[in-house]
Amino acid sequence: MGKVKIDINDTVFSRLVRHRANWKCERCTMTKRMGDASLHASHFIGRGNHRVRYCFDNVDALCYGCHQFFETHKQTFYTEFKIKKIGQERYDALIEQSKTGVIITKALLKPLRAEWRKELREKYGDHV
Secondary structure (H helix, E strand, C coil): CCCCCCCCCHHHHHHHHHHHCCCEECCCCCCCCCCCCEEEEEEECCCCCCCCCCHHHHHHEEEHHHHHHHHHHHHHHCCCCCHHHHHHHHHHHHHHHHHHCCCCHHHHHHHHHHHHHHHHHHHHHCCC
């Protein structure tokens, strides 16, 4: 599969993920400055799966090093981390949603993006 294109929805969603984590890596707790590109929005189930691409349970704010570590240890350490973070029940629901859930289309994304932008403005003063 080729590289998945990044668009405005990804930009806004990613920014919100990192704000919600207080610009800290959720694994090693290294703090980054707001806007620092070395804090990534890491998708446990890849961005190519449009059923969970914009699901907050599927995404973690990770520094470059932790992101690389988890990408090479997805079936072990990243899975353990994910279950500890969201719990077994939500993890199981995430896996199920990735297989059978609704595919998020551009039409469905517009109102979601508006909600994300509102949260960014009102909670974090960020006007991305």
